[in-house]
Amino acid sequence: MEQPHEQLCMKLCFRDQHQFRDALLNLHITQARNFKYHRNSDQRIIVECPDKQCQFFMVAAVIKGEKTFVIKKMRLEHTCPSTTETTRVSAKWLAQKYEHLFRSDITTGIQTIIDACMEKYGVDVPKCMAYRAKNIAIEAVLGDHKKQYPRLKDYAQTVMDTNPGSGEVGKFGPYTIMSDRQKGLLNAVNAVFPNCNQRFCLRHLYANFQNVGFRGEDLKKCMDNASYAYNEHKFNIAMNDLRVESEEAWEWLTAIPKKTWARHAFDTNCKTDLVVNNLSEVFNKYILDVRRKPIRTMCDGIKDKQMVRWHRNRESVKAARWDITPHYSEKLEEVGP
Structure with a gap:
């Protein structure tokens, strides 16, 4: 009205x-x-x-x-003077009045609400009220976080129905989970995915390595050589070099199962030899605009982004005129005939 x-x-x-x-x-x-x-x-x-x-x-x-x-x-008519000092404006009212702004752009800031209310109603909205109004409006647009979690069971059942064999052990065997080795995360993975293989990101592992006092380019080089080695022989050489540099550093690294950080000892079920989780970091940046949304809205947002990306790639491949992708064509040219 x-x-x-x-x-x-x-x-x-x-x-x-x-x-x-x-x-x-x-x-x-x-x-x-x-x-x-x-x-x-x-x-x-x-x-x-x-x-x-x-x-x-x-x-x-x-x-x-x-x-x-x-x-x-x-x-209907008031005979008293008008005033905005005793206004009835509230966070709930603001959220209802300006919900359309968040439906158009979920990143709308509180200053937009403050300015709009001042311009139309002459009311100076406090920032704390604008924050509450923003949260109420976003909840109305995206859905309540708590209410969406029970829906995950429906999603999981749909996955099981349409892709038999999905779960902790997938169609091609157990999943492999790479993490930054945080204690809480390790406990959660062990509890929820006890049969899955685990790997630790070398970059985060090296940060822990430094935090316990093992610093210097020589130690880092030994650790890198051990992690990136494709066979046990080169791994042992790198570890021996580390032991020569620092017995304590060797003991610390040896205490961590090599299958979690050394390339030569990785499980072969997961067809990647990456020792860092850069792919995860890139993916996190890719979903930055949806990852803070309620869980169901986030899943739908990621699905939509992936579908658009896959469609764009399919159309790009249809228009391509090469038999071998440019990246690998360049590598073959470097190797030569």
Whole structure:
């Protein structure tokens, strides 16, 4: 109701008391006036102005046998001066009024809300109220976080129904999970995916290596050589070099199962020899705009982004005129005939 003072009239009906209260609220925010309830129930609502000298009042009641509310008596015009100091603007009202902004752009900032309310209603909204309004609006647009988690069971069942064999052990065997070796994450993976192979990102492993006091380019070179070695012989050479440099560093690294960080000892079920989780970092950046959304909305967002990406790649391949991809063509040229 953009101009409620022009639309409210005697015998005007509302769906229920809630719609009437919303109209009453919009009226007084638009006019920069205030009101108070003399009576406020599901059957009858009487409102008046807090200024006893003001002539404004309104009586609305439910129609017998219905939920419909109707205005029965009113003196619509306020005779008191307008003021924004006692405004009825609230976070909930702001969220409802400006929800459309977040539907258009979920990254809308609080300053947009503050400026819009000042321009249209002359009300200076505090930042804390604008933050609350933003959170309420985003929740309305994206859905409540807690309410979406139970839906994951439905998603999981759909995956199981459409892709038999999915689960901890997939169609091609157990999954491999690479992490940054955080204690809480390790415990969670062991509890939820006890049969999955694990790998540790070398970059994060080296950060831990430094944190316990093993620093220097020589130690890093030995660690890199051990991790990147494709066979056990070269791995042992690198580890012996590390032991010569620092017995303590060798003991620390030896205590970590080599199958989690040394390339030559990786499980062969996972067809990649990567020792760092750069792919995960790139993917995290790729989904930056959706990963903070509620879980179901996030999953749908990632699915949509992937579908668009795959379609674009398929169309690109259709238009390609090469038999071997450019990347590998360059590598073959470097090797020569």
